[in-house]
Amino acid sequence: xxxxxxxxxxxxxxxxxxxxxxxxxxxxxxxxxxxxxxxxxxxxxxxxxxxxxxxxxxxxxxxxxxxxxxxxxxxxxxxxxxxxxxxxxxxxxxxxxxxxxxxxxxxxxxxxxxxxxxxxxxxxxxxxxxxxxxxxxxxxxxxxxxxxxxxxxxxxxxxxxxxxxxxxxxxxxxxxxxxxxxxxxxxxxxxxxxxxxxxxxxxxxxxxxxxxxxxxxxxxxxxxxxxxxxxxxxxxxxxxxxxxxxxxxxxxxxxxxxxxxxxxxxxxxxxxxxxxxxxxxxxxxxxxxxxxxxxxxxxxxx
Numbered sequence: 001x002x003x004x005x006x007x008x009x010x011x012x013x014x015x016x017x018x019x020x021x022x023x024x025x026x027x028x029x030x031x032x033x034x035x036x037x038x039x040x041x042x043x044x045x046x047x048x049x050x051x052x053x054x055x056x057x058x059x060x061x062x063x064x065x066x067x068x069x070x071x072x073x074x075x076x077x078x079x080x081x082x083x084x085x086x087x088x089x090x091x092x093x094x095x096x097x098x099x100x101x102x103x104x105x106x107x108x109x110x111x112x113x114x115x116x117x118x119x120x121x122x123x124x125x126x127x128x129x130x131x132x133x134x135x136x137x138x139x140x141x142x143x144x145x146x147x148x149x150x151x152x153x154x155x156x157x158x159x160x161x162x163x164x165x166x167x168x169x170x171x172x173x174x175x176x177x178x179x180x181x182x183x184x185x186x187x188x189x190x191x192x193x194x195x196x197x198x199x200x201x202x203x204x205x206x207x208x209x210x211x212x213x214x215x216x217x218x219x220x221x222x223x224x225x226x227x228x229x230x231x232x233x234x235x236x237x238x239x240x241x242x243x244x245x246x247x248x249x250x251x252x253x254x255x256x257x258x259x260x261x262x263x264x265x266x267x268x269x270x271x272x273x274x275x276x277x278x279x280x281x282x283x284x285x286x287x288x289x290x291x292x293x294x295x296x297x298x299x300x301x302x
Contacts, residue, residue, distance in 0.1 A: 003114040003115075003116060004103070004114075004115070004116055004117065004269065004272055004273035005116055005117050005118075005119050005231060005273045006089060006116045006117075006118060006119065007118075007119045007120070007124070008118065008119075008120065008124050008125050008127075008128055008131060009128075011046070011089060011118060011125070012128070012130070012131055015046075015047055015048055016048075017087065018086070018087045018088065018089045018116075019048075019050070019080075019082055019086045019087065019088045019089070020046055020048050020049040020050070020088075020089045020091065021049060021050050021051070021052040021080075021088060021089070021090050021091070021102065022037070022041045022045060022046075022049050022050070022051045022052065022091060022092075022093065022122070023052045023054060023090040023091065023092065023098050023099045023101065023102035024037035024040075024041075024091075024092045024093045024094065024097075024098050024099075025037075025054055025055070025065065025092075025097060025098030025101060025262060026098075027094070027097060028203075028204035028205070028259055028260070029204030029205075034053055034054075034055050034056075037051075037093055038051055038053065038137075040093055041093070041137070042135065042136055042137050043135055044133045044134075044135060045122075045133060045134055045135070046091065046122065046125055046131075046133065046134075047132055047133065047134045048134070048138075049091070049134075050080055050137075050138060050139060051137060051139075052076075052080070052090070052102055054098065054101060054102060054105070057072055057073060057076045059072070062290070062291070062294065063260050063261070063286070063287055063288065063290045063291045064260055065101060065260065065261070065262060066261070066286055066287075067105065067108060067164075067165055067284075067286050068105070069160075070109065070158065070159070070160040073105070073109050073158070073160075074109075074158055077158070079139070080139070083113075083157065084110070084111055084112050084113065084157025084158050085112050085113045085157065086113045087113050087114045087115075087116070088106060088111070088113065088114070088115050088116070089116045089117075089118055090102040090103055090115070090116070090117050090118065091117070091118035091121045091122055091125070092118075092121035092122065092229065093121065093122045093123075094121065094122075094123070094229055095120055095121045095123055095124075095224070095225075095228060095229010095230065096117060096118075096119070096120070096121055096224045096229045096230070096231060096266065097121075097224075097229070097262075097263075097266070098262065099117045099118065099121065100117055100265040100266045100268070100269035100270075101261075101262050101265040102115075103115050103116075103117055103265065103269050104164075104265040104268060104269065104284060107161075107164070107279045108160060108161050108164035108165070108284075109158045109159070109160055109161075110157075110158050110159045110160065110161060111158065112157060117231075117269060117273075119230060119231050120228065120229055120230045120231075121229050123228075123229060124229070124230070163182065163283060164279075164282075164283055164284060165283065165284055165285075165286050166180065166255060166283045166284065166285040166286070168287055168291065168292075170182065171212065171257075171285050171287075171292070174186065174188065174212075174214060174255075175212050175213040175214060176213075178213075178214040180253075180255070180283075184252075184253045184281075185251055185252050185253065186252065186253045186254075186255050186283075187216065187244070187245060187246050187252045187253070187254060187255065188212070188214065188215040188216065188254075188255035188256065188257060188285070189215065189216050189217070189218040189241075189244060189246075189254070189255070189256055189257070189264075189267055190211050190212070190215045190216065190217050190218065190257050190258060190264075190289075191218060191219060191220040191256065191257070191258040191263040191264045191266060191267045192209075192217075192219065192220075192258050192259055192263065192289065193219050193221070194217060194219060195209070196209040196259070196289075197209070197210075197211045197217040197219075198210075198211075198217075199211070203259060203289070203290075203293075204259070205290075207290070207293055208293065209289075211289075212257065212289075212292055215257060216244040216245070217244070218240060218241065218244055218267050220258070220263040220264075220266040220267055222236075222240045223236070223237050223240055223266060223267055223270040224266055224270070231270065231273070232270075234273070234274040234275070237270045237271065237273075237274040237276070238274055238276055241254075241271060241276060246271075246276070246277075247276070248275070248276045248277065253277075253281045253282065253283070254268065254271055254277055254281065254282040254283075255282065255283050255284070255285065256268045256282070256283075256284050256285065257284075257285040257288045257289065257292075258288050258289065259288055259289050259290055260288050260289075260290050261284055261285065261286045261287070261288045264284060264285070264288065265284065268282050268284065
């Protein structure tokens with residue numbers, strides 16, 4: 001499986017050697033809230049797991065779960081008693097969906113230990129009846145309303161990598177030229193479904209759809225089974241990305257976008273766990289389509 005993904009058998013044998021986090025985020029348009037996932041977490045969770053609320057730690061913005069500031073991230077890591085060398089395992093209550101976003105955030109913050117996504121998430125854990133569960137929140141008495149952007153914490157183990165995020169100005173340049181001005185040869189993929197990419201289906205919030213010029217379509221469901229939440233094979237991932245021109249040692253950097261920079265992380269994580277590229281050669285357009293569409297001066301290509 002490799003360090004970027006583990007299965008339930010491996011996790012069951014290594015519960016005491018890793019830090020486990022429920023990083024669940026809802027799929028767009030479902031009406032489910034993070035608070036619903038938190039309620040489920042308190043009722044039943046993987047033994048030793050903590051809850052990582054990605055929206056609460058995010059930088060406040062119209063686009064949800066934006067990359068947190070380094071200080072706010074470190075504030076949450078201190079509350080969770082996480083060290084930068086810990087092996088962290090992220091999981092979802094709905095298979096694989098929000099956990100790759102936590103994986104990406106940890107990578108962007110320079111986490112030195114391994115960061116793994118649990119294949120199949122909590123449903124896969126429950127499917128093996130030999131696996132136990134716990135209830136309650138181990139940090140129920142901790143105050144998470146004290147997360148701060150102020151530099152109160154010593155954070156020698158973490159440092160934010162600015163190149164992990166593509167700014168709006170950079171993306172405008174890409175839309176005009178087909179490349180980023182920062183250097184390198186970039187291929188960007190859009191992880192939304194084909195209808196939203198082509199502009200034939202509306203966005204979950206009703207806004208107009210379409211795609212950013214020069215960005216290729218790679219729906220996240222082509223690399224993870226949307227029904228089971230099980231990751232598709234490395235061979236499939238390589239074929240999917242090769243179909244849009246991205247191959248190992250092909251001389252390209254990989255960029256990701258989607259509706260709100262969530263499912264894009266599924267594709268980026270898949271490329272790394274399939275060993276096609278590594279984190280140092282990728283970047284995320286954090287504003288994604290929701291941020292792009294709100295800028296009325298930008299041309300939308302359908």
